[in-house]
Amino acid sequence: MTSTTPLLDIRDLTVSFKTDDGLVRAVNGVDLQMFPGETLAVVGESGSGKSVSAMAVMGLLPSYTQIEGSVEFEGTDLLKLSTRAMRKLQGNEIAMIFQDPMTALNPVFTVGNQIIEGIRIHHPQISKQAARERTIELLALVGIPEPRQRVDNYPHEFSGGMRQRAMIALAIANEPKLLIADEPTTALDVTIQAQVLEVMRTAQEATGAAMMLITHDLGLVAGVADRVQVMYGGRVFEMSDTDTIFYRSRNPYTRGLMTSVPTAAARTDDRLSPIPGAPPSAINPPRGCVFRPRCQHAEDACYEEPPLLALDATGRHLSRCHFAEELPELGAQDELGRSA
C-alpha cells in the first residue's frame, strides 16, 4: 500500500506561540511522513502538539505563530507558499475534519450550500446544479438518509453524528489526496463513533486519500491505522506500524498510554494504571527527556534529551528513549505496568 515517495513530508517542524507567560513551544522538531493512500494515526495526550501540527499542514495557524522547519506536500514546501497558493490546496488537495461537528458547520447556511460552496470555490466551472447533484451523491455516500431532502436542511436539523457525516462529505467533496481528521469521533456518542469511523473508511476508499487520524484513543487506532506515530510534549516519541506499536512497543510513554486505556475484555481484577502526573509545560519543559518526571524507568541518563532511535535497519520503528532497546518485552508489561 505504501510507496517510497512520501505524499507529505514534515521535517523538523517547530511551532511556537508568543504568550504573556513566555514562548509556548507547542511542537518541537517533529518529523512525519505520509504515503499516498495510507492511514497514519497520530496519538497523544492533550497538548502533545498533534492538532497544532495538523493545523500547520492546513495553513490554519494564526499569523502570529512562529513556524520553523518544512512541510512538503508532493514536493512543495507548504510553509513557503503564499496564502493565495495555499488556498488552492485547502479543501481541495488537503482537507480536514474537525473535532466538534456541533460547531463546525455555519448555522445560517444549509448543509448543502456549505458543501456546494466548497466544491465551486475550487471548480468554478461546475454549475450550481451539478454541484448540488454531486453534494447529494456525497451525502448518500456518507450515509445521510434521504439526501435529496436533507441537502436543504440547516445544520441544527442534523444530529451530531449526521453533522460529522456532513463534515466528512465536505472534506472529500474535491477528492483530496490528504485527509486530516482531528479527533473526529471524540465529541460523538460511543454508538455513533464506530459508524462515523466506518464512514471515514468508506470516504477514504472512495477518494483514495491518505488519512491522518489524530486521536488520543488507542482503541480507535487499532482498527483503522496502518502506522502509528505517538507524540508527547510536542515531540515524536515512537513511530511504527500498528502491530509493532501494540505488541512490540519500545517506548515507556506508548506503553503507559496502553495500560491506561480501559477495555471491556479486561479481567475484573485488573486495575487501570494511568500515567502519573500531568503533561509537561510547553513554556518550561523539564530538562532532558520531557517524559522523565512521569517515567518509571527514568535514570540519570534521562536528564539528557534522548534521540529518536531507529530500532531496525529500515527505520520503520523509531523510539525516543535512552533505554528503548533495554525495556522488558511487552508480555511482561502487565506485571510491570500494573503493579507500579
Place this chain on the structure above:
Amino acid sequence: MFAYVVRRVLTTIPLLLIGTFLVFTLTAISGDPLARLAQLDVDQAAYDRLIDLYNLDQPIPQRYVSWLTSAVQGDMGPSPSQGGQQTFDLVLGRALNTARLAIPAFFIIAITAVTLGVYSAVKQYSKLDYFVTGFSFLGISLPTFVFGLLLQVIFGIWWFDWFGARPFFVQGMRTVAQHGWLDMVRAHVLPIITLWLVITASESRFQRAAMLEVINSDYIRTARAKGLPRRTVILKHGLRNALIPLVTIWAIDFALLLGGAVVTETIFAWPGLGRLLLAGIFQQDLNLTMGVVVFIAALVVVFNLIADLLYGVLDPRIRYD
C-alpha cells in the same frame, strides 16, 4: 408566524397600559397645571377650562381612565400649552421633523458602526483597533450636550473667526421646500454628527464583540479550511452571523432616534418630538406629555417586533410557532 405577530401585539397591550398609567400618575403628581395660570392674570373661566379639560376635580385614577377612554378612540385631546392644537396632529408633525434627523442618522450610524466594528475585530489589537476602541470610549463618555455645544462653538464661532464663513447652521431646521437643498443639508449636518458620535460609539463596540466571537468560532475555521478567500470568510460566513445580535440594538436605537433626541434637539433648536416632550413636561401639559409618551412607546413596541421577526430571517434556528 402570523399567530406569533398577533400574540406579540396582544402582549404589548398590558405593557402599554401599565406604562401609560405610570407616566400619567408621575406627570400628574409632579406639578400643578394651574400654577402657570397664576402668573398670567386670567379670570376664573380660564381656570375652569383647564380643570374641566383635565378633570382636575377628580382623583388621579379616574382622570387616567377618562384620558384612556378618549385616547383609545383616537382622541388625544387638545394641548393647552401649544395654543390648544390637537395633540395628535402636533405629535405627528413633530415626529416628521424628528424623522428628518433620525432616518439618515440611523443608516449612517448602522453602516459606520458595522464597518468600524468588523474592521477592529478582524484586525484585533492593531493600531486601527486601538483607534476605534479609543473613539468608542470618547463617544460613550462624552455627554451629548458637551459634544453638541463643542460642534456649535467650532463651526459657529471659531470657524467663522478663521475663515469668515459658517459651513453649517448651528440652530434650527431648514427644509428643501423653503430654503433649498444646500441649506437643508447645512442644517442637518451638525445634529446628525452629534447623534452619530454617541450611538456609533456604542454600536461599534457591540459589533466588534459580536464579530470577535464569530471569527474565533469553529465554523469560521471550517470556512477557511475549505480554501475560501478571506473576504468571503469574513463577510459571508462571519458578518452574516455577527449581525444577528446587532438587530436588537438597531431596533432599540432606531426607536429611540425616532422618539426624539431630547438633548440634541434642544441644543440645535430642532422642532422635533424631543423638544415637544420637554415642553409638555415643563409646562405641565398632560395631554401633550402623554401623547409623546404613547407615540414613543408604540415605536419601541413596533421596532422590537420588527427586530424579533428579522431574527427569524437572519437565523434559521429561530422558528415562530
